[in-house]
Amino acid sequence: MLKHVIKFLFLALCGEAMAYGLPKNTEVTRANADLLSIKLEKIDSGSVDTFLYQLEFANKLESCLAGRVQTFLLLDKKEISSSSMDYKVGSEQPSVLLHMPASGYDMAITIQYCCSEGVSPSCKQSLSISSVIGITSQ
Numbered sequence: 399m400l401k402h403v404i405k406f407l408f409l410a411l412c413g414e415a416m417a418y419g420l421p422k423n424t425e426v427t428r429a430n431a432d433l434l435s436i437k438l439e440k441i442d443s444g445s446v447d448t449f450l451y452q453l454e455f456a457n458k459l460e461s462c463l464a465g466r467v468q469t470f471l472l473l474d475k476k477e478i479s480s481s482s483m484d485y486k487v488g489s490e491q492p493s494v495l496l497h498m499p500a501s502g503y504d505m506a507i508t509i510q511y512c513c514s515e516g517v518s519p520s521c522k523q524s525l526s527i528s529s530v531i532g533i534t535s536q
Contacts, residue, residue, distance in 0.1 A: 421510055421524040428533060434525055441485035443497070445494065451496040451530055455509050457489060459523045466521060467494055472504040472529075475507050498515075505530040 427434050435456035443450035457464050465486070471479045483494075498505050506528050510521035527533055 415427045421521045423508075423526055426527045426533065431533065434526065436527070438527065438530065438533050445500075445531050447500050449498050449500050449503075451498075451505075451534065452493055453492055453496060453507065453527075454493040455525070457492055459511040459525070462511035462513040462521075462523050464492055465507055466508075466510040468508040468510070469494075469496065470506040470508075471498060472506060473502060475504075477506075498530075504532075 424430075424434065426434055431438070435454075436451075437454040439452055441450050441452050455464060463486075466482060466484050468482045469480060470477050496505055496507070507526070507530065509525045511523040511525075512521040514520040
């Protein structure tokens with residue numbers, strides 16, 4: 399019996415640690431983008447083969463600084479490549495340029511807001527865009 403109690407306590411503690419380790423995520427939609435200070439617009443890339451988007455976002459969310467931007471290139475809704483950029487924001491209105499092939503591709507983005515500094519900052523909040531094309535299409 400004691401063995402089962404110890405296992406239960408161990409699993410409960412592990413579950414609690416995992417729950418606090420993941421950032422609280424908010425999905426960005428056309429309806430809430432302005433409220434979340436997200437501006438995503440398609441701009442001229444100079445090539446018919448490449449789409450170019452500019453993503454602007456707030457440097458703070460609930461007193462946490464923007465500290466990580468992750469991009470996921472999608473082909474037919476399957477991830478084919480990704481990148482993650484950690485940085486210290488020095489701008490009041492940070493932005494990122496996103497390039498992707500023009501035919502059949504889409505991109506998902508996550509912006510994480512971190513409440514501490516260091517090599518592996520504690521990112522407590524995140525904003526996710528599941529489809530760049532879906533947000534910018536009219």
